[in-house]
Amino acid sequence: MAVLRKIRHFVWGEIPESKTERRLLLKIDWFILSYCCLMYFSNYLDRSNVSNAYVSGMKEELNMHGTDFNQINTIFTCGYIVGMIPNNLMLQVVRPRIWFPAMQIVWGVLTFCTSAAKTVQQIYAIRFFQGIAESSTFVGTHYILGSWYKPGELGKRSGIFTSSGLAGTLFSGLLQAAVYTNLNGTSGRSGWRWLFIIDGIITMPIALYGFLMFPDVPTTTKAFYLSDEERLISCERLETDKNKDITHGHLSWSLIKRVVGNWRWYGCSLLFAVSGETESFGSNNLMGQWLKAIGGFTVPQIDNYPSGVTAFAIASTLVCATWTDATRSRARWPVLVYMSICVIIASAILLAPSTPLGARFFAWYLAGASYAGQATTFAWANQICADDHAERAVVLASMNMWNNVVNAWWPLVFYPATDAPRFTKGLWAMVGTAIATLLVTWFVWYMERREKRTREAQEEAAEPEKEEADERRSSGGEDEKSVASRRS
Template sequence: MDRIRAYIKPSQSSEERKLVQKIDFFILTFCCLSYFCNYLDRSNLTNAYVSGMSEDLGFKGNQLTQINTIFTCGYIVGQIPSNLALYYIRPRIFFPSMMTVWAALTMITSSAHKPEHIMAIRFFQGIAESTTFVGTHYILGSWYTAEELGKRSGIFTASGLAGTMFGGFIQSGIQKSLHNKAGLTGWRWLFIIDGLITIPVALYGFLLFPNTPSTTTAPYLSATERALAVSRVPEVKKRAPLSLAFVKRVLSSFYLYAFVILWIIAGETESFSSNSLLALYMKAHPTQKYTIAQLNNYPTGVPAVGIVSTLFWATLTDVLGGKRYLVGYWIGITGIVTSALILARFESTATVFAAYYWAGSVYACQATFFAWANDALRYEEDMLRAVVVAAMNMGSNVFNAWWSIVFYSADFAPRFTVSGMWAMIGCSIALAVWTTVLLFWTVRVDRKQAVRGDDSSASGIAERGRRRDDSIADKDEIVTDRV
């Protein structure tokens, strides 16, 4: 109960509470709207596919899966370069610029006349969208303390799931109101409207995104608040150019391998949801035919479950003092049970629906595992944290690029049981095992830091508190822009 009371009403000064409220508003609104648009654009490819695009463009075999794989390849290419760009280029410029590019590419998709056109567009769209997820987790780790990070990561992740959920409803509405208007079918209007929705969010970012604590020039933050923001988090070392020595440090760091392996395994436990298996199952159902509205609306229950699960676990692990590893065990149980249900009761449509809905709770790992990485790397070199966070998502997408084709190709619908369910069971067991390994390693690292008297020790915390008090007291101190 003491932990819950402390979480609900933290012991912060009025100045710090005001600062957190400001950065919550300006950072979370932009990042969440950005991720909402990101996932709206992504998920609506499947919505368009089941709403007439497959017939209009003459899709064959597993071409939808190939398009998703090509998008993933572009996404992989952009991961680490995008996060390093955020380290050198103002996020207020870089984030919205990439949003503008992917909005334009989304609208161009409406003019496609064959699947190969979409393949080319989606590759470059993957590059443009690559900064959103890992870039935001880097920014969140730059502004928020360990006690604040989980819930903010959860809210951010939930916004992407909301984009997935609302995409189905938007397609249903467009199909009713705009289909065949101005000579365009409903799925083409979908991509045009998606792009138009994204543009105002990008403009908002250009105007008001605050960059990082050490580089912010946001007009809504006073000099005192900027100093307080810097004092709340570990001091950032002076920016330095990339060097061979840094590359060696990265490649020799166990942080890199520990968290990349974690997210490779965890990313594949999301396969039921990320590959839209419920929508494909419905479209290829052996006995029942669903309407376009049903094909778009029923699968929205999956991200809805994901939103609830993400917010629940992100908040709970904050309340429990950062025990992010608990989610690894929940996902292990979920993956095994839902796969077993589909294998054993495939003839029961209700059971298959229930299993796919439950599998949506696996999305909770996005917020909690990236928060875990930010927590663990909080006192390491800032550029190392940027690379590790980006490498986590890159590693996962490298596997996902071929994993989806091998186990969850669209032409495997409706069963996906040849090997997909067994692959999920194997991933779930592996995740539980690796979570345990990582838990013991991070506990040992924390103990070593405490013995050395690092910032995580009592003396380090006291020193950070002294820096904060000094910064607040110095009303005239101005944190200059060092980008």
């Protein structure tokens, strides 16, 4: 039994002592993770489908040239940036059960519109508004996870959530290959157009599920499947962390002062702004563009072979998230070191002019390790900002926002489609990005440790004063009792 308990602890995190809390954790795992993962799956399915559509006929049908594909991604990123912080702040005033599905319906409708686009300019407009709607998902979910889960539970759930988006990327390539093979030309529509129709069909039922089943946050939940006792426990179990603030729904102007005057916003935002660019190989489907450029591969092969990048990304994410939760310190920084080393090695292999084909495949797949940092970086930020829910919402949104600010121009400069198949500039940029990630990781680690030491010193200094005040109140109470006794 002890061995099984240790295995369960390693795989799933801290095990609650009471049966009621274990039942509560099982329920929120099911209803929160199932919806958030399905939502993110459909989100990434849509994003990846643009890349797969591009190499599967959209480029030729819409007469795309030069960096048109990169501009589609840049315009989507601009919409994503615009919607990031407003979407996360809306979760403070509108129930997540309403806001998440509403945004999902918006991007589902726009996905259907993509299937009917006649020009690349129409794609530009659609993708901008899709970016605004889809920006609610990633950081919004990390905010929700930080509102429900303890530090020892958070990493794995963040890893599972992040992996669901990667599963969308993995499934997108397989789906495009199947659609191209079986539906291309059906009813006069190209295979890539059917891909967006199927994507929209997948999205809508998931939104309905969210309207019906999502539990909001602990202090506002009215989920029918949670008992009154479980709702109370969902709040109390987080209140055991004295630095955790679980209140919700109150915004004030003091938030600006708290955010701007604290290192957390600067440090965490810089961390993901830099480290997020290590995902550039996968997010720009460079392997797919490389396969198309060197020739000798069929359309289904070009769609399927890059799935190995995503498969390794999922494995890295889940293993790293599980490991960081299992450690007593909940340290997240080693994951960033691991992924930085992997992308440096991958870049070095691809830069070598005489690297054989098999080694290049290995390098592209190894670069999938870069996605492991998503879950752990946001779990780390949730821990750092656990004492202020509103600040946490802004910091999480800002992290992804600044990453996308960089990502809006980064692929145009370093990964233009015209650079295929070599991408020499991008490979050197990846090496520099990995080194910068290591430096910023050290900075955040140092600042977190300094803040912790300062807080502990303040608590130790305040302890004698607290004890003295307690003694005065105690002696004062005794004196009052004596006086009252004498008067009687």
